[in-house]
Amino acid sequence: MVWDCWFYCLKCEARWASHxxxxxxxxxxxxWEGLWTKELVYFRKSEAFPSSFGDLTAWLRRGEIEAADIPCATYDANKFREVLEQIRALTVxxxxxxxxxxxxxxxxxxxxxxxxxxxPKTRTCGATRWLNPNKALIQLSLRYKTDDHLWFSFYHEAGHILLHGKRDVFIEEQGVRDPLEQEKEQEANEFATTMLIKPADLKRFLASGQRLSKARIExxxxxxxIAPGIVVGRLQHDGVLPNSHCNDLKQRFEWVD
Known part of the structure; x- marks a missing residue:
């Protein structure tokens, strides 16, 4: 994961320089304004989005540019589901x-x-959209820098691709959404939760009533x-494990210069 200072190349005295x-x-x-305002129409509807619109569009555009360099097969939902099962093993x-x-x-x-x-002024974990009818894009920011957040974000975005329409644009921030948007976000959350840890597996694990030690979690x-950090994140989210416990089981990530 390489931080190549691309954003700073956009800074210059003339606000809209040719580059x-x-x-x-x-x-x-x-x-630019017409294109991106149309692309991110629901961003303008929210009063609670913490990101700068300009910075967000720059971040999204960078994702488009990088995605253009990735040769992709024609989208196949069944194949994508198979791939997601294979990727679980990569979390370790x-x-x-x-x-x-x-x-x-x-x-x-x-x-x-x-x-x-x-x-600096974007606060999003990830985004999902369709570049064309046959190619989808998942863009991840590594915002929280731990494996539980990264993998949940990845499977959440994957859920949007499998469950929702090709005209939808999803940007994961804490913003006010209409009921339909909230429903879609909940569906993606449930998809990610189930993909990472099957409900039956978690139920059996908790049913024993034994203390949640690091050894048991591992x-x-x-x-x-899957990675133990993902289990820790799930238990913390569900209120079963205090947020201060077992965080050393999470893998931390940093961007490489």
Missing amino acids: TLNFFGVASPEE EPPEVFQPKVVHLCASSGVAVVFVPQL QFATVIG
């Missing part, structure tokens, strides 16, 4: 191992996956084939 317009693939500021691997494999596997089913650092993670 900035070229970066966005437009001829004028007016064209370090980034230098799982990142290229995730990109390759998803591309084989018509989904481009890119990792783009968030910008053993359970090994049995179901």
Whole structure:
């Protein structure tokens, strides 16, 4: 995961210098505003989005550019479901191992996956949209820098691709959404939760009533084939494990210069 200072190349005295317009693939500021306001129409409807609109569009555009360099097969939903099952096993691997494999596997089913650092005024974990009817894009920011958040975000975005329409654009932030948007987000949450830890497996694990020690969590993670940090994150989210406990089982990530 390489931070290559691409955003800072857009900074210059002239607000709309030619290289900035070229970066966005437009001829004028007016064209940029018209294109991205239409693309992110629901962003404007929310009063609670914490991100800067300009920074967010730059982050999304970078994802488009990187996705253009990823050759993808024609989208196949059944193939993508198979790929998602295979990727679960990669959660135990370090980034230098799982990142290229995730990109390759998803591309084989018509989904481009890119990792783009968030910008100073963006506060999003990920985004999902369709670049064309045969190619979807999952863009991840590594915002929280732990494996439980990264993998939940990945499967959440994958859920949007499988469950929702090709005209939808999903940007994961804490914003006010209408009931339909909230329903879609909940569906994606449930998809990610179930993909990572099957409800029956978690129920059996908790039914024993034994203390949630690190050793038990690691053993359970090994049995179901995922990273222990993901189990910790799930237990913390469900209120079964205090947020201060077992965080050393989570794998932390950093962008490499």
